[in-house]
Amino acid sequence: MADAVSISAETRDRAGKGVARAQRRAGRVPAVIYGNKQDPIMISLEGREIEKLIQSPKFFTQIFEVGVGGEKHQVLARDLQLHPVTDRALHIDFLRFNEDTRIVLSIPVVFENEEDSPGLKRGGVLNIVRREVELLCSPLNIPGELTFSLEGLEIGDALHIGAIDLPEGVATTTDRDFTVATIAAPTVMPSDSEIDDSEADEEGEDGAEGVGAKSVDEPEDDGEGD
Numbered sequence: 001m002a003d004a005v006s007i008s009a010e011t012r013d014r015a016g017k018g019v020a021r022a023q024r025r026a027g028r029v030p031a032v033i034y035g036n037k038q039d040p041i042m043i044s045l046e047g048r049e050i051e052k053l054i055q056s057p058k059f060f061t062q063i064f065e066v067g068v069g070g071e072k073h074q075v076l077a078r079d080l081q082l083h084p085v086t087d088r089a090l091h092i093d094f095l096r097f098n099e100d101t102r103i104v105l106s107i108p109v110v111f112e113n114e115e116d117s118p119g120l121k122r123g124g125v126l127n128i129v130r131r132e133v134e135l136l137c138s139p140l141n142i143p144g145e146l147t148f149s150l151e152g153l154e155i156g157d158a159l160h161i162g163a164i165d166l167p168e169g170v171a172t173t174t175d176r177d178f179t180v181a182t183i184a185a186p187t188v189m190p191s192d193s194e195i196d197d198s199e200a201d202e203e204g205e206d207g208a209e210g211v212g213a214k215s216v217d218e219p220e221d222d223g224e225g226d
Contacts, residue, residue: 003063004063004064004065004074005062005063005065006064006065006067007045007049007050007064007066008045008046008049008068009031009043009044009066009067009068010028010043010044010068011041011042011043011044011068011069012030012042012043012044013042014042015042020091023044024047024090027046027047027048028044028045028046028047029044029045029046029047029089029090029091030042030043030044030090030091030092031043031044031045031093031094032091032093032094033066033068033073033075033094033095033096034093034094034095034096035096035097035101036095036096036097036098038096041068041073043066043068045092047088047089050089050092051088051089054080054089057108058144059077059080060076060077060078060080060105061076061105061107061142062076062077063075063076063139063142064077064094066094073096074096074097075094075095075096075097076094076095076097076103076139077092077093077094078093078094078095078103079091079092079093080092080093097139099138101138101139102137102138103136104134104135104136104137104173105134105135105137105142106132106133106135107133107134107135107137107142107143107144107145107146108131108132108145108146109128109131109132109133109145109146109148109180109181110145110146110147110148111126111147111148111149111150111181112147112148112150113149113150113151114126114150116150116151116152117151117152117153117154117183118152118153118154119153119154119155119157119183120150120153120183122155122186123186124154124155124183124184124185124186125184125185125186126181126183126184127181127182127183128181129178129179129181129182130178130179130180130181133146133161133172133180134172134173135166135170135171135172135173136170136171136172136173137169137170138170140169141167141168141169141170142170143166143167143170146164146166147164148164148180149163150183153183154183155183155184155185156182156185157182157183158179158181158183159180159181159182160177160179160180161177161178161180162177163180
């Protein structure tokens, strides 16, 4: 399980728009903890702390440990209301969970080994079909991202969700082996001679770099940082 981020909270005695506005004027953010067959708890959080947390792209996949009234609750953020003008946090819903809980989350997709794709070397274009993939996850094992390798892919090849192994307790929300990305043909294909020239240039640059590294004209590091 990923490390939890600790948050301190205070209980709210009453609900309602008037009370919530008073909390915001005091620099706090109203929130509620619910779920796991327990009574909901109305809380408020320190505004500056929350503003920092909501800037993270992992805000909805991060486990939080909320301390309130001497108890600690492990939760996930499930809803965030923002001010339409200032984007300040207005209200947050936190969900309690247990080992049997399953939630739907959108997990970002990243690609690696672009330099090992023959299709991209020939001028192909990486066409990303899905920048995020919707997954059914256990809160105890939420992947931070889904990494796909482009190694060996030619123009016209496609990457499907089945190309990677999902973590235990994680599944797609559909049974289809859907496409995540393709290697599309460029508008103008480079000729074989252009590819050979490009490779030759790269080799030449590598050679020049090796000579330059030994050049006596190159200034030495004076030891001072930027």
